[in-house]
Amino acid sequence: MIHFDNVTKVYANQNRPALDHVSVDVDKGEFVFLVGPSGSGKSTFLRLVLKEERPNSGAIHVAGKDLARLSNFKVPHLRRRIGCVFQDFRLLPNKNVYENVAFALEVIGKPRRFIRKVVPEVIELVGLEGKAHRMPDELSGGEQQRVAMARAFVNRPMILLADEPTGNIDPATSIGIMKVLDRINRTGTTVLMATHDAAIVDSMRKRVVELEDGKIVRDQSRGVYGQAY
Template sequence: MILMKDVYKTYSNGVTALSGINVDIKQGEFVYIVGPSGAGKSTFIKLMYREEKPSSGTILINDMNLAELKNRQIPLLRRKIGVVFQDFKLLPKLTIYENIAYALEVIEEPQANIRKRVMDVLEEVGLKNKARSIPSELSGGEQQRVSIARAIVNRPQIVIADEPTGNLDPDTSWEIMKTFEDINSNGTTIIMATHSKEIVNTMKKRVIAIESSMIVRDQDQGEYGYEI
């Protein structure tokens, strides 16, 4: 599913963000990426949807080698991957329906299919009654659920989430995590970078810990392992 072999990433300013990364993530897994700020978590995440390119090594997603991927092939990769960000990244002047539909329009999904699929995912995240609202009319938790709906609308095999509860209160964070767990239960691979000790320690999943650019721990049913 996702295989990294001897991956290094050094930026143009000489900073090495990742060093000797080896990891194998199977279809349907739920994986937390944890570690101190600046350890390399965001770079690790960005490599998987080719926001960043490795300096050396191999990254395979379903036998597609991201290290050798041409720029024109990146949209094809991203059809298989949904990405959820901490700050939602919704288009402020579009309705909730339009924000989600846009993700299908850019991959040229037939219009006949778009309405049903958008309404289906809005129902899945509990926001069917908000289709005509704009983002500013929604709470932070509702906006994050819209961003999740947008990430899964084209039925990706993988959802990558970078600190998806970082701007949310505890109760709303648990609602968002329940949504992710439901998505994972349908067979979608979830990879989530997080600083939430409570979430990681309560929802026991695989934990990959990154420190000083290297993987220092990879545990099934792992714990957060850091003081907040």
């Protein structure tokens, strides 16, 4: 589903590469944690999957597409198959829960009848039934992240990228967020989650890829966060 082959990314005006000859394979339906300290290249990895950045060398395949040969014109179609969740939720403050989720479908031109049908389903999937007409500032951080996940998942993407989704949320609430991610994963969606949160990684027992200074130092199925080599 995601295939990195010897990928190197050096940002302009920096001599140290953000990713240094990274090769990773993520299969369809996998749940993968991307761990490592700040600046180790986790976010760069996610941005490369979205083709927000281009690698300096190496090949990236996402959902069967070679990103180097994907024209700019087709990048939006790639992104429709990838959902994204961030630490800072990125909700629209002037739209309620329903409208925030529906926005993702409106802007890719889905018909209104379809939107009316699927949005309530997804709101229920993330556990926000009955709160569809709340505004984001009326919700807790955990609930806001659930809205963001509903928005990321409403178009049934093949891949869900989560960049520290529990970074702004207390540990008890984080468990609920992880349950939603697990539920999404069980529908067959590949989940790639970058995180610092050792407790969550340890409790989930999923595949762990650890980055340090842009290099992969560990790739372990059913791994933990710590140094369990």
